[in-house]
Amino acid sequence: MSKITQLPFEKPIYDIEDKIEELKMLSNESGIDLTSQIETLTKQAEEFKKNLYNNLKPYERIQIARHAMRPTFLDYVKNITTDWLELHGDRAGTDDRSIIGGIARIDNQPVVLIGTQKGKTTKENLEYNFGMPHPEGYRKALRLFKHAERFDLPIVTIIDTPGAYPGMKAEETGQGVAIAENLLEMAKLKVPIIAVITGEGCSGGALGLAVANKVYMLENAYYTVITPEGCASILWNDAAYADKAAEALRITADFLLEQNIIDGIIKEPLGGAHYDPELTFVNLKNVVVKALSELSQLNEQQLIETRYDKYRAMGALNG
């Protein structure tokens, strides 16, 4: 694994770790025994880390969720499935690369897998449009949803998007109606739908793949009606207040679980998925396999009704 890019709030950790390295070198060079000092410092570093990562502020989680080395949809595909075959295109002119879909086995169960894809390099990010789909991406997903339904295959979606792309062409070909139709059609699907938000789950662009029987979030993922930057620039008149907006919007997995917006949280390694992708894959796979097994107990009618009831209950009302 290449060196992990450090986030601003992680600086204290890296500073301590640098110091430990320094002491080790000093010890080696000078022959002075610094073992106990190093041990103390290492312990302190561990404590500090735990404390930091277990008390992340919302905007710090967002930075982890957006980390350039965070596993992408295709990483999950590669590591939790077998027999993957990508199925391209909306059959109407476009193969939007920001939403990728296909068929594969998870723990021997064939499923249709659909996810938003981000890149790790500039070139990849341009190919995948930074994980921001056009309407044609949602239409590709819808085509594959219906394919899954015809062949009685469960659907798993993996979501990590800053939102649907706000562009001219996207308006022209119906960003709004494409998302709306996915919400509608997902409500009607006769097969189990499992959605996992692995990074950014922003706005209608995320929801367009997330009307599901079970919705999970990675521990450091966030799920929100608007990006904190967007919210801050409207309500605080300045995008720089994104951290405040992130607090106010209550975008973290624990709150959303508490409010029954999501059905479970998938553990991440300390510091975030990118510190131990393998562990993240295992954790995510286990949750999905369990959900698949649970949902396989329901018949078509039950799948539709429980999905409906879930969303019917969402809202915070008086009177």
Place this chain on the structure above:
Amino acid sequence: MSKITQLPFEKPIYDIEDKIEELKMLSNESGIDLTSQIETLTKQAEEFKKNLYNNLKPYERIQIARHAMRPTFLDYVKNITTDWLELHGDRAGTDDRSIIGGIARIDNQPVVLIGTQKGKTTKENLEYNFGMPHPEGYRKALRLFKHAERFDLPIVTIIDTPGAYPGMKAEETGQGVAIAENLLEMAKLKVPIIAVITGEGCSGGALGLAVANKVYMLENAYYTVITPEGCASILWNDAAYADKAAEALRITADFLLEQNIIDGIIKEPLGGAHYDPELTFVNLKNVVVKALSELSQLNEQQLIETRYDKYRAMGALNG
């Protein structure tokens, strides 16, 4: 009505009529009584007309079918329906003007009406792309087919097209798959479908709206797998042999009725629909109303099965 443009093969008729006019003028100016000569000539003209129009060669019918003053889809809508409301667009970026659809009443029965539209002026022809649809037109039609199905409305299609547009963009957005999906979905529709070929019924472009329970043709319409010009340029190496190709392809309504490809022929006034559009509207409306009434006797299953059986039987085989 503005003056009718004369077709080449009609020249003899117009010549006689000119002569009659001349005699009339002469009679008026000179005071000589030419009544009997005029009567004789008029009778001759009538005889000649009947003889000509009742023995039209295929390529002459094609010229009538293509006549610039032939009634268009919107003429039929205006004259055989009430409460017409056009429904625009494919909900995905395009409102192809070469296929127009909407909802209206025919003889008080609400129906979904869809047709290819040609213009009568250059400006209109550019707007309607000479009645040559892009894939988005077929997708608009499909959307309206499904709308009709949801609300249990019969479908009436009116077809007059030289074919689906052979352009670069049309290939890009899936001319082939758009037509194919219409054939497939029309086979599945649970409501009555009536198709009327009023002018040109060329190739997959026409068939994409014509998989129906009942298919009718106007007397001078033609229905073919390829334009005679296209066929001639391939098989005779010269489009100028279109008349020969038209003969060989057997594209006229009488042959197609005899072969059970179509279900009936709608009478046109002598010389073609454009000589008496009102009569044409009445004839077409009567046939459609009768078909609607007949098909209303069938349930969903019967509609699908009889439609299937109809196409299942088509083909000319030995062994």
Place this chain on the structure above:
Amino acid sequence: MGIKEWLHKKREQKNSSRTINTAVIDDEVGKLWTKCFNCGANLPAKEVEENLHVCTKCGYHFRINAKERIAQVVDLATFEEINADVVSADPLQFKDLKTYKSRQKDAFEKTKLNDSIITGIGKINGEKMAIAVMEFAYMGGSMGSVVGEKITRLIEIAIEKKLPVVIFTSSGGARMQEGIFSLMQMAKTSCAVAKLNKAKLLYITVLTEPTFGGVTASFGTLGDIIIAEQGARMGFAGRRVIEQTIRQKLPADFQTAQYFLKHGQVDMICSRDELKEVIANLVRLHSKNK
């Protein structure tokens, strides 16, 4: 003041204003003179109002509030409002420069509504239907829990009573102050539309100035028939956001009703005076034996 009383009062005013020259100035009825944003004409407010708040010079459609809309399209005295008292619980205890609570209070003062939508049952040109009208003046017509709940309940009643549904949208999008609850209303209303589809009941949406964001991306564009009111602008993302993203000026007609018609996303454009008849006609065309 409930809708019924308001309509009653309004009609009284209208009648009285016909006889009295010194017209009462009323926040809702408007000022004595109305300046047209489009052609600049200064017109008697009464003339504009009687013309359905459409400029008598150029046809410009002024934005109207939900009550005015109901007065215009619903047959006299047939509208029965439902669920008027549903209010948001402020689940996030949201606060930016102001609290959500204070914004709600301000919006209530301005509109006398508990949230940005009015729902009820009424007749349009004699056709009984379930009707919802969004109120842009209430926090930009934003969709939070109340909008989602009231639309869902309206659809459930429509299914129960076998009525068609017509919704007049006007919204800037989701209500940020309700965070994820706001987002979930997109799913919730779409699920309700799914049930309506299954019941094969006609669903008409009328997109009025302006309709954006979460409403465009959920129930707003799920109509079996989508009508855009003349002059309305609509879209998913806002114009400014798009211009910032693509670093390019957008064409003048971008996101207008005409643009959406051309790009296949609305079935038709209706001027305000056509709406009643077209809606009623659509309902009749989609009903058996009518």
Place this chain on the structure above:
Amino acid sequence: MGIKEWLHKKREQKNSSRTINTAVIDDEVGKLWTKCFNCGANLPAKEVEENLHVCTKCGYHFRINAKERIAQVVDLATFEEINADVVSADPLQFKDLKTYKSRQKDAFEKTKLNDSIITGIGKINGEKMAIAVMEFAYMGGSMGSVVGEKITRLIEIAIEKKLPVVIFTSSGGARMQEGIFSLMQMAKTSCAVAKLNKAKLLYITVLTEPTFGGVTASFGTLGDIIIAEQGARMGFAGRRVIEQTIRQKLPADFQTAQYFLKHGQVDMICSRDELKEVIANLVRLHSKNK
């Protein structure tokens, strides 16, 4: 010569050619040397054949005939041909510069087939399925009554036996010589696919060089999964017709498999050596308990 005998003979030839240096020259097996259209390399015909008729230098996929295709993808000795004897009745008594009858005769001489398609039941990597392969060498793989009928019968058998269907297309389009009967095969085959859909049986189409016109606009693009073979060209209208219509040169990659993938019209591109495994895998992924 039936398929079985042909396959048998071919295998014998193959075995014998391994030992004998003076290889028999056979129309079907090809000449001793094959020149690659793409890279120009002169390659031993046997080497190219053993590489599935793919250039060993550049990967160029040579067009192969239907029998060769069956030999490549269907498991040894599992192919049972059906409806081999169906022939066209020449319903129009068609004649251009030549009669249809004489063209049929020539095509038969060239291909030893009664029409442009072979259908049957066989196994691909152990998975039993209904298989159709079009033969471009028979009148450009054009679709007339026989193609329509044989595909329909194949689908009917698949439904009866609950088998998936895979069709390898290769066609210039409709068979003009059968006029309207040819056009109607588009409707007929699409109706058959509708029945297959209803039976929830998997339908895979493999578009091979070239696939155009009526086949693209009917059963060819109705696959639940659409595979394009590497190097294939496909489309609705032909390149020349389009260039004449739009009076413009078309880009080099126009209507290639890559172009169709980019434009969302095929699910994937497979090289010839991947086909067997991908098809079998797809069947297994779409079958319960596999």
